[in-house]
Amino acid sequence: MSYKSGFVTVIGRPNVGKSTLINSLVGEKINIISPRPQTTRNSIKAIYTGDEGQIIFIDTPGIHKARNELDKYMLEEAYGSLDGIDLIIFLLDGSTYWGKNDQMIYNQIKNSKSEIIYVMNKIDKISNKDLIKKQQKYSEKVGEDVIPISALNNKNVDRLKKEVFSHLPEGPQYYPDDMITDQIERFVFAELIREKIFYLTREEVPYGVAVLVEEVKERENEDYYIRANIYVEKKSHKGIIIGKNGKMIKKIGKDARKEIEDLMQTKVYLDLWVKILKDWREKDNLLRRMGYKS
Ligand SMILES: Nc1nc2c(ncn2[C@@H]2O[C@H](COP(=O)(O)OP(=O)(O)OP(=O)(O)O)[C@@H](O)[C@H]2O)c(=O)[nH]1
Numbered sequence: 001m002s003y004k005s006g007f008v009t010v011i012g013r014p015n016v017g018k019s020t021l022i023n024s025l026v027g028e029k030i031n032i033i034s035p036r037p038q039t040t041r042n043s044i045k046a047i048y049t050g051d052e053g054q055i056i057f058i059d060t061p062g063i064h065k066a067r068n069e070l071d072k073y074m075l076e077e078a079y080g081s082l083d084g085i086d087l088i089i090f091l092l093d094g095s096t097y098w099g100k101n102d103q104m105i106y107n108q109i110k111n112s113k114s115e116i117i118y119v120m121n122k123i124d125k126i127s128n129k130d131l132i133k134k135q136q137k138y139s140e141k142v143g144e145d146v147i148p149i150s151a152l153n154n155k156n157v158d159r160l161k162k163e164v165f166s167h168l169p170e171g172p173q174y175y176p177d178d179m180i181t182d183q184i185e186r187f188v189f190a191e192l193i194r195e196k197i198f199y200l201t202r203e204e205v206p207y208g209v210a211v212l213v214e215e216v217k218e219r220e221n222e223d224y225y226i227r228a229n230i231y232v233e234k235k236s237h238k239g240i241i242i243g244k245n246g247k248m249i250k251k252i253g254k255d256a257r258k259e260i261e262d263l264m265q266t267k268v269y270l271d272l273w274v275k276i277l278k279d280w281r282e283k284d285n286l287l288r289r290m291g292y293k294s
């Protein structure tokens, strides 16, 4: 059997399940997920290596209307991930409707040089009857077959992987067997902390948060010491993140620590600090410092 490989960008509007799908395809939690739109901010590579070959999936921020400088960066990251790749997966949400963001993305990609696979996610949320209707509707919109899946329940995900391989060329193994992402540890830790904030806080608060891991130390007693700063835009947000008697920051720390411990297979001491950086989402120099600008 020939070895195939290639780069596959997963694109779609916010919250359709791009990050969930990639984690499911790769079989590891690489990308953070949340019930809120605009969770993912960077384009992130997640690598599947098998006997058939290697697929490098690129997770992207959901395409939406930009309202600030951070949004603009997210859009650049998403659209920039369409260049020089082998295949596009356009992910649609089977439990909602074809919206204007779907149309906007479709207009952008339809004349692309890369091949496109159309996929409809979240079919666990709809009846079989609605599934067939929705599949037809989406097929009419894009003029191609649409593959129904549930990324959450792993339904049809293997079939999708086979489909992806069928579009990829013969090629080399780009990354070593044990490499599952191109991101450094510090970024992964920071993202897991940000994920917990997306789950535990509301309204504008999670959107105005950036996390930077400042120090990682392996200590003599063989645990990990990780110090991270949580940046917020406003004083009132700092109060919310800390919570009454520090309750919220303790919960964020506890949830994030558990996941980092699972990942690192060792005990972790997580030292979290909350700092105010006024309106950082609007300022070029601060965006750069947060890693949201090249
Ligand atoms: N019921 C159901 N929920 C799903 C499925 N896939 C993802 N979700 C949920 O949809 C929400 C959004 O998932 P994400 O993977 O963060 O979506 P995304 O497209 O990466 O979102 P952004 O990064 O904000 O663009 C989460 O609450 C997921 O648990 C699915 O197949 N079925």
Ligand SMILES: [Mg+2]
Pocket (backbone or CB within 6 Å): 018, 019, 020, 031, 032, 033, 039, 040, 059, 060, 061, 062
């Ligand atoms: Mg995402």
